[in-house]
Amino acid sequence: MPDPARRAATVAFEHVTKHYDRRELKRGTPGAVNDLSLAVPAGKICVLVGPSGCGKTTSLKMVNRLIEPTAGRILLDGEDAAARDLTELRRGIGYVIQQVGLFPHETIAENVATVPRLLGWPAARRRERAEELLGLVGLDPAVYAGRYPVQLSGGERQRVGVARALAADPPIMLMDEPFGAVDPIVRERLQDEFLRLQESLAKTILFVTHDIDEAIKMGDLVAVLAEGGALAQFGPPAEILASPASPFVARFVGSDRGLKRLSLSRVADLELLPPVTARVGTTATEEHRQALAGTFPWLLLVDGMERPVAWIARADLRVGTQLESVPSVPALPLLDRRATLKDALSILLDADVHAGIVVDRTRRVLGLVTVAGIAGLLRETAQADGTDGTGTGGDGTGGDGTGGASTGAGRADPGGTEPRDPAVDAPGAGGHGAGGHGTGATGRVG
Amino acid sequence: MTIRWDWIAGNVDEIAAATLDHLVLTLIAVGVGFALSLVLGLAAYRWRPLYGPIAGLAGLLYTIPSLALFAILVPFTGLSVLTAEIGLVSYTLLILVRGVVSGLDAVPRDAVEAATGMGYTARGRLARVELPLALPVIVAAVRLATVTTIGLVMVTALIGEGGLGQLMLRGFNRSFPTMVYVGVVASVALAVALDLALVGLQRLLTPWARARAA
Numbered sequence: 001m002p003d004p005a006r007r008a009a010t011v012a013f014e015h016v017t018k019h020y021d022r023r024e025l026k027r028g029t030p031g032a033v034n035d036l037s038l039a040v041p042a043g044k045i046c047v048l049v050g051p052s053g054c055g056k057t058t059s060l061k062m063v064n065r066l067i068e069p070t071a072g073r074i075l076l077d078g079e080d081a082a083a084r085d086l087t088e089l090r091r092g093i094g095y096v097i098q099q100v101g102l103f104p105h106e107t108i109a110e111n112v113a114t115v116p117r118l119l120g121w122p123a124a125r126r127r128e129r130a131e132e133l134l135g136l137v138g139l140d141p142a143v144y145a146g147r148y149p150v151q152l153s154g155g156e157r158q159r160v161g162v163a164r165a166l167a168a169d170p171p172i173m174l175m176d177e178p179f180g181a182v183d184p185i186v187r188e189r190l191q192d193e194f195l196r197l198q199e200s201l202a203k204t205i206l207f208v209t210h211d212i213d214e215a216i217k218m219g220d221l222v223a224v225l226a227e228g229g230a231l232a233q234f235g236p237p238a239e240i241l242a243s244p245a246s247p248f249v250a251r252f253v254g255s256d257r258g259l260k261r262l263s264l265s266r267v268a269d270l271e272l273l274p275p276v277t278a279r280v281g282t283t284a285t286e287e288h289r290q291a292l293a294g295t296f297p298w299l300l301l302v303d304g305m306e307r308p309v310a311w312i313a314r315a316d317l318r319v320g321t322q323l324e325s326v327p328s329v330p331a332l333p334l335l336d337r338r339a340t341l342k343d344a345l346s347i348l349l350d351a352d353v354h355a356g357i358v359v360d361r362t363r364r365v366l367g368l369v370t371v372a373g374i375a376g377l378l379r380e381t382a383q384a385d386g387t388d389g390t391g392t393g394g395d396g397t398g399g400d401g402t403g404g405a406s407t408g409a410g411r412a413d414p415g416g417t418e419p420r421d422p423a424v425d426a427p428g429a430g431g432h433g434a435g436g437h438g439t440g441a442t443g444r445v446g
Numbered sequence: 447m448t449i450r451w452d453w454i455a456g457n458v459d460e461i462a463a464a465t466l467d468h469l470v471l472t473l474i475a476v477g478v479g480f481a482l483s484l485v486l487g488l489a490a491y492r493w494r495p496l497y498g499p500i501a502g503l504a505g506l507l508y509t510i511p512s513l514a515l516f517a518i519l520v521p522f523t524g525l526s527v528l529t530a531e532i533g534l535v536s537y538t539l540l541i542l543v544r545g546v547v548s549g550l551d552a553v554p555r556d557a558v559e560a561a562t563g564m565g566y567t568a569r570g571r572l573a574r575v576e577l578p579l580a581l582p583v584i585v586a587a588v589r590l591a592t593v594t595t596i597g598l599v600m601v602t603a604l605i606g607e608g609g610l611g612q613l614m615l616r617g618f619n620r621s622f623p624t625m626v627y628v629g630v631v632a633s634v635a636l637a638v639a640l641d642l643a644l645v646g647l648q649r650l651l652t653p654w655a656r657a658r659a660a
Contacts, residue, residue, distance in 0.1 A: 064563055090565035101560025105578045105654040115564050148657035164564075174563075 008042035008204040009077040009171040011063065016072035018058050018229070031055040033062070033229035035072070040221065042077075042171075043202040047219035049209055050252070055229030056208045060174050063206060064093045076172060091115050094165030094173035094203070098180040100157045102149040108134065108160055109145035115168040133163040138193060155186040162194065166201070175207045179214070191217060212253050216241065216260055224249050238264050263342040265377060267335050267358055272367025275300040275357070280309055280324060284317045292317070295372075298353050300365065301328065307363045308334070311353050334359050335369060345374050450624040461613070465632050468609025471599045472640070474531055476592050479538030486539070487546025488572075497547060504540040512537070512601045520605060530602040537598055538591040545587020549580030582655055585648040589641055596637045600629075610636075 018033040033055035040046040048056040061067040063074055065086060074081045081089060102111050110117075112133050113126035121129070131141035137159040149157055158179060165173055179187045179194075195218065198205065209215055215222050216237040224240065226232040226248050233245040241257045241264065244250035254260065276291045277300045278284070288299055297314035301323055308331035316326050333347045335356040348356050348371050356369040454461070486504075490497035515533045523529040553576050561575045577584075603611030610629040617625025649656065 061563075066559070066563055087565045087567055090563060092565075095560065095563035097556060097560060097563070099554075099556035101554070101556035101558075103557050103561070103575060103579075104554065105575075105652065107654075114561075118565055118570070148654045150654070151657055 008202055010040060010042050010075070011046075011172060011204055011206060012039040012075040012078075013037055013059070014073045014075065016059070016062060016069050016074060018055070018062060018067060019070045031058055031227070031229055033058050033069075036225075036229065036231055037072075038223055038231060038234050040204055040206065042204050044220040045198065045205040045207055045218055046221045046223060047207045047209060047215040048223050048225060049212055049215035049219075050225035050232070051227055052210060054225035054227050056210075056225050057176055058229070059225070060176055060206055060208050063172070063174055064090050064095060087118075091118055091168065092170050092172070094167075094170040096161045096165045096173065096175040096178040098177040100149075100161040100181070102157055102160060102164070104149050106148075107145065108139075108147050108149070108152070109141070111149065111160060112164045112167055114164055115170075119168060129167060130163075133166055134160075136166070136197065137163045139163070154182045155190060158182055158186075158190055159193075162197075166203075171204060173203045173205045175205060177209055178207070180209070187214075194218075213260065213263075216264065224252060259342075262345060262374070262377070263340045265341045266337065267339050267341065267344050267356070267369055268337040270341070270369055270373050270377070272358055273355070273370060273373065275355075275365060275368045277302045277306075277365065278323055279304065282323055284319050284321050284323055284326070286319050289314065289317055289319065296355065296368075296370065298355065299323075300331065300357065300368075302365060305362070306365050308357050308359070308365055329353060331357060333357070334363070337366065341374050341377065344369055345371065348374070449627060450622075453622075453624050454628060461628055461632065464610050464613045464629075465636060466609075467607075468596070468599055468611070468633065468636060469640075471527070471530060471534065471602065471607060471609055472592065472595050472636075475534035475595045475599075476538055476588065478531065479535045479542055479591060479595075480588060482535065483539055483542030483546055487543045487550070490543065490547050491550045500543060501540070501547075504543050507536040508540040510536075512598060513604065516602070516605050525606040527607060529605055530599075530607040533602070534595055534598055538595060541587050541591045541594065545584050545590075546580070549583030549587070550576055552583050553579040578652075581652055582648065585644060585651075589644045592640050592644065593637050596633055596640070600633065 013036045016033060016036045020032060031053040036055075036059060038046070048059055050056050058067055062069050063076075063081065065081060068082070076084075102108075103114070106114075109127060109130040112130040113121075116126045116129055131145060134141040134144055139156060139159055144152070144156070144160075149160070152160065158181070161178065165175075179190045182190065191214065207215075207218055209218070219237050221235065222237050222240050223234045224232045232252075233240055233249045238261065240249065241253060241261045244253060244257075250257075273296070276288065276298075278288060280301060280303050284299075292299060292314040299312045299314065299317065301309040301312060303309050310328035310331050312323065312326050312328045316328075318326075329352050332353075333351050333356050335344050335347070335358050337358055337360070344356055348354055348369070354371050358366045358369055360366055486500050490500050512533060515536070516529060519529045519532055523532065557575060557579065558571065561571045566575065599607075599609055600611035600614065602608045603615045608615065610633045613632075614626050614629035617623065617629065
């Protein structure tokens with residue numbers, strides 16, 4: 001029996017196989033599973049990803065026994081799921097499906113309180129819990145509790161689906177393409193919100209998707225399944241991107257996996273450049289000009305608290321002039337240490353000055369990130385790609401488990417004065433140009 | 447061909463009694479028919495291979511001309527309410543069984559899957575999810591069956607029942623058109639009233655079906 005006081009449980013597949021005989025095969029029958037073994041630690045998100053027919057949905061449904069395995073066991077906190085009472089098992093596992101499956105004839109509050117009602121909670125407590133959960137997923141209970149599902153947008157319904165799955169505080173959640181039925185912008189927001197939520201919930205989550213980008217973003221662990229239901233690779237997303245275990249996995253994660261790794265790495269993982277700075281109120285010196293003679297010809301003007309004020313181009317510096325009187329450009333872009341490199345690169349490519357000012361919480365300057373610095377990481381990955389599959393890869397990012405980060409303040413005006421480095425521009429523009437989805441909140445296992 | 451209003455005024459009690467009789471025959475037929483159809487429909491929904499035989503049998507009953515059916519039954523059950531109701535119930539089955547099954551078929555699959563996955567028992571799911579969601583289609587079938595039955599009750603006048611049918615039959619035999627007109631008008635009024643009552647019941651039971659984006 002899992003201890004109800006614990007918020008998460010482990011999930012372990014042990015040689016789980018599901019074959020369908022001809023009688024069971026009908027339209028829409030999900031794929032078979034072949035000798036699947038994997039263990040998900042408590043409180044982690046494990047994403048099952050693969051092409052259609054790879055058995056990822058089947059694997060998920062075997063956990064709450066909507067499908068019974070042909071062979072093998074699934075252990076929840078060490079206890080065989082097959083030994084549990086069916087309805088009791090299911091009521092203890094949160095379940096979110098792609099089409100959400102809200103009950104059209106029940107109000108949103110009633111929908112959310114489904115499992116609590118099945119568990120026999122009194123009406124007042126159910127109501128209270130439903131309102132609490134609606135608040136948690138960002139829906140005002142005063143507005144939404146009494147509505148019917150048909151009155152909600154697709155994104156709102158997905159949120160209600162998540163709230164409903166969380167209602168009885170289950171230690172395990174199963175999510176089958178939970179954000180699949182909404183447009184990409186809403187999906188991205190729902191993903192970010194869910195990751196933020198998971199930081200405090202720390203549920204054990206099995207998450208099915210066919211989208212490798214979603215898998216990399218959402219997963220602490222990613223299980224890549226191949227057609228026929230065999231496990232092709234299981235590990236943290238960085239490891240799967242850096243060293244795919246087989247040509248199938250390499251193909252599945254895509255030839256742009258170097259770029260994909262940018263969304264796994266954070267500004268804090270890079271070696272920051274020390275900026276050449278000068279205090280407001282001082283004058284330009286020959287030392288300043290000397291220090292800026294290298295590849296990065298911008299002086300960063302800071303205030304008494306080391307907070308950025310403006311950029312001054314080397315060409316505009318005259319020794320002996322007051323720095324405030326020199327023409328300058330705004331001290332942008334500002335980057336949070338926890339911003340992903342994907343976001344940072346996207347912002348840098350749009351900025352006047354091709355360096356991001358990395359600041360801490362109090363906006364004190366920590367250092368600079370340049371496009372060239374990010375390109376360095378790209379090159380490391382490219383070298384790993386060269387040895388395809390066996391490469392050790394770059395640093396692969398690690399354990400920044402904090403969250404709530406976002407990319408820094410505004411962007412500088414476009415149409416900058418600094419010519420872009422074409423060698424660096426190309427990959428950024430070709431791959432993940434749009435970017436700027438400002439998030440952070442993943443809790444990665446390193 | 448004038449209407450004898452004085453006859454109507456003098457026979458309000460008889461007209462009311464015939465109307466009530468008609469109503470009772472209709473309600474029994476639809477009520478019993480619905481109960482049978484619910485059982486048969488649920489069985490056909492649960493065990494799909496049963497649906498063919500059940501629908502086939504109901505269809506067969508439906509094709510027997512009503513007069514012939516009553517003629518067949520009279521030697522067994524006599525000129526009785528039972529004879530009338532056996533016939534009337536038989537005719538509701540096709541409409542109602544189909545209504546129950548297609549209503550249940552129309553329940554969104556994802557709602558059923560979510561209900562199962564969250565730990566509903568099969569019975570709880572049927573009562574709380576599937577039947578409520580099947581209700582609009584089922585009520586539509588009940589409305590159709592009710593109006594059809596009101597018409598068929600007329601025919602049972604030939605075996606001594608018939609409510610308003612009796613009124614019409616007697617008027618016809620006596621060449622007294624006022625009675626025929628009264629029978630027609632009262633039965634149409636009855637049909638409209640029952641239909642409206644069913645619509646009202648449905649609106650009461652399915653507030654969600656009227657909810658639209660606010």
